[in-house]
Amino acid sequence: MKKMLVTGSGGLIGSEVVSFFAEQGWEIHGIDNNMRADFFGPQGDTRWNQQRLKETYPNFHHHEIDIRDRQMVLECVKQLKPEAIVHTAAQPSHDLAASRPFDDFDVNAVGTLNLLEANRRTNPEIPFAHLSTNKVYGDAPNELKLNELETRWDYADPEYYNGIKEDFRIDRSKHSLFGASKVAGDIMVQEYGRYFNMPSCCLRGGCLTGPSHSGVELHGFLSYLIKCNVEGKKYNIFGYKGKQVRDNIHSYDVTRFIDVFLKAPRVAEVYNLGGGRGNSISILESFKMIESISGKKMISEYVDKNREGDHICYISDLSKMRAHYPGWNISKNLQTIFEEIYAAWEKRAAQK
16 A cells, blocks of 8 residues: 655645545545644634544544654654655745744745655655645736736736746745745755755645635635635625636645646646636625525625735646646636535534
């Protein structure tokens, strides 16, 4: 039985990875210390997801480890000797990073380094997939010329119709401290790949989403928006007239890409991993879609100040991913994503 190490195994992507590969017969070892509850309070707690995985998959084994603890990470990887590492653990919030910069950097940058070095010392030939973020580009995408449409912003230059490519610059822009710490981890993954010839990739995620997401206001745009609709809570729109655009990708499609990468790994690759134009949507458009599903009006308030380093319009160009791995493509469209997240929040609400 092949063995995989998954960090952040109680989170959105981590739990999807656990489920996907456990069902394929892998022995899965998950590292998670539920730090989301520390970051975001009870609403960010992921223990429910961890428990679900333990009850569902006998080949899943939980390890209560903080990836900032270098010695524990080194020892864990040395003992397990996994045949693949999928690193999804992170501090994911712009806003929180500004108030807790040491925690943010230690998790996103130092934690990534700890795992890379543990992997290099134990088995540098195995593939290492790292969940990075499109925030490594900072607010440079906001410099692109945009057209203001009725319900969204969109790129004015036809060159960017399909979105942002991987050669877009990552410096000389404002990132937020979160974006900067993720840049550090992203570059370190690439460097370990090139310097030590380790199979590795950085997946620069757009809006990663799905029914297992514990969305909160500071992180998890779509999950949190739908949660507000289900619970009848007010949703704050931060700037840009609510026309800011995100491309959403289901956690299942993220995991499917990780699967094809692990089967044919490359060294130090970078991919913009999002929903592409087909799964792009603005906040105003999201309101209409969830209202059509739930039959409930969104309650919202406009805050005339955007978040620092936030993107006005961001769409991932998926052409490189499709060229390198032609067997992969988006399988879950926006309607499906909305319906699944809505059903998940309805179920959780009924269980309270």
